[in-house]
Amino acid sequence: MNTNPTTIRASKLVKKFGDFTAVNQVSFEVHSGEIFGFLGPNGSGKTTTIRMMLGLVPPTAGEIEVLGIPVDGQIRKILPRIGYMSQQFSLYSDLNVTQNLVFYGQAYGINPSEMKEKISYAISLAGLEGYEGSPTKDLSGGWRQRLALSAAILHHPEVLFLDEPTAGVDPVSRREFWDLLYKLVEEGITVFITTHYMDEAEHCHRLAFIQRGEIIARGTSSEIKDQTMxxxxxxxxxxxxxxxxxxxxxxxxxxxxxxxxxxxxxxxxxxxxxxxxxxxxxxxxxxxxxxxxxxxxxxxxxxxxxxxxxxxxxx
Ligand SMILES: Nc1ncnc2c1ncn2[C@@H]1O[C@H](COP(=O)(O)OP(=O)(O)O)[C@@H](O)[C@H]1O
Ligand SMILES: [Mg+2]
Structure with missing residues (x-):
């Protein structure tokens, strides 16, 4: 059992779009310092759940706390302390790696005097050294994911939300991306990640399986195997x-x-x-x-x- 403080707590989350229930009574806890995986096929409600946790869509019912702060009403206090890599992250292909990071840094409101140091922190954590001047349009899928990740950690977030960051990336780059996530965890970052790749489940410290908006299994990989097989x-x-x-x-x-x-x-x-x-x-x-x-x-x-x-x- 993980006794670290609870970083994310979702209780009985529901999201309806008209008559359709996209997320149904979803509850989970993510502890500080872990990689929590949210696994499910396409259309199972992963993105909708992340968007509710970030205050981007209001839940129909249920509650969410991130870093002990309720998302409903106080999301502004949470946002500076979290990072988000969306499923459709956008990078400017005409800009090089550093220029893209400067752009995101400005968007996060990073102080110009701290920009250089924060960019070099993100570049080094994401293993992008040597690519600082590379045009983004020349980067392969795997390197673009890394750049998107470094943009998401530029402001030293305590919690990172990653929505299918490895989708469509080759298996070697996927493996390397997971190694990067372990590095982030060593830095003290808590990671909430969604994926539809079942083989990535084993990489998570704890996980929940979601199907048609409902959690059908949860726990560490060995707990899930023991309980549900x-x-x-x-x-x-x-x-x-x-x-x-x-x-x-x-x-x-x-x-x-x-x-x-x-x-x-x-x-x-x-x-x-x-x-x-x-x-x-x-x-x-x-x-x-x-x-x-x-x-x-x-x-x-x-x-x-x-x-x-x-x-x-x-x-
Ligand atoms: N804004 C919306 N309006 C109507 N239906 C939506 C909306 N967003 C998502 N959905 C539906 O909710 C379900 C879950 O979607 P989503 O959370 O994007 O799944 P996942 O990220 O697991 O692929 C899907 O059936 C999707 O079509
Ligand atoms: Mg999605």
Missing amino acids: PGEVLEIHTPHPQRLLNILNLPKDSEKIPEFKAELYGSMIHIITPQANKTIQEIKKTAKASDILIDSIAVVEPTLEDVFIACMQER
């Missing part, structure tokens, strides 16, 4: 994953075998089942009857991606 995970290696998948997902004779759903997992197949041994025997039989070779089939540790898929299927 409805069975064991089987991993199958086969030269014909798609063919085997199709056959395994045909309706089953539930007398013989517990109902399960097979999912493609890279080039392998993952299956969550409450009765691993029985299921293994049945799968071997089914594959043999269809002349599909199985190289191996075994119980593996569930990843958070398995857990999330299992949670979604249960609903």
Whole structure:
């Protein structure tokens, strides 16, 4: 259990757009010094939740406190102490790296006498040294994310809100971006990050899964695995994953075998089942009857991606 002070507290947040409920009774706490992940597919309510935390849209119901201050009514006291990288962050492509940061620095109201020192702090934290004079339009996606991140930390915020900062960025840059986030945490910054990449769940200290506006699981990665996993995970290696998948997902004779759903997992197949041994025997039989070779089939540790898929299927 994290006993650090609570940096963000959301209680029973609701956001309706007309008749449509985009966020439904969402509650969570983020503790000081952690990376809290908000994971969910597109359209699940991540951006709407962030926008409510920043006072950009009023909640239909519920309350939010950031740094112990209620967002409703006192957001002006909070804003100087937080940073935000929006999903559609904008940089000026005609300006170079330093010029973009000066622009953001002025927008944050940073004192001209402190500008140079704050820019060099942000550049060094974001690992942008050597790129100060590079035109922004020449930067790759990964480097543009870094520049957007350094703009968001220019004023030394205590809390950083990142809305899908790694969307559309290549896997190596994504990995490097996470390394940067750990550096920020070492500097004492608390991070609230949204993502739809399931594999990024494991990088977060604690997380919540959101689906159709509702939190369906929360905790540390091992808490979520222990509490919400409805069975064991089987991993199958086969030269014909798609063919085997199709056959395994045909309706089953539930007398013989517990109902399960097979999912493609890279080039392998993952299956969550409450009765691993029985299921293994049945799968071997089914594959043999269809002349599909199985190289191996075994119980593996569930990843958070398995857990999330299992949670979604249960609903
Ligand atoms: N201003 C709005 N008016 C109407 N519906 C909206 C508005 N903003 C978001 N939504 C809807 O709310 C749902 C959640 O959106 P969003 O929070 O952007 O999801 P995410 O960030 O997880 O992709 C979506 O169905 C979206 O279409
Ligand atoms: Mg979004």
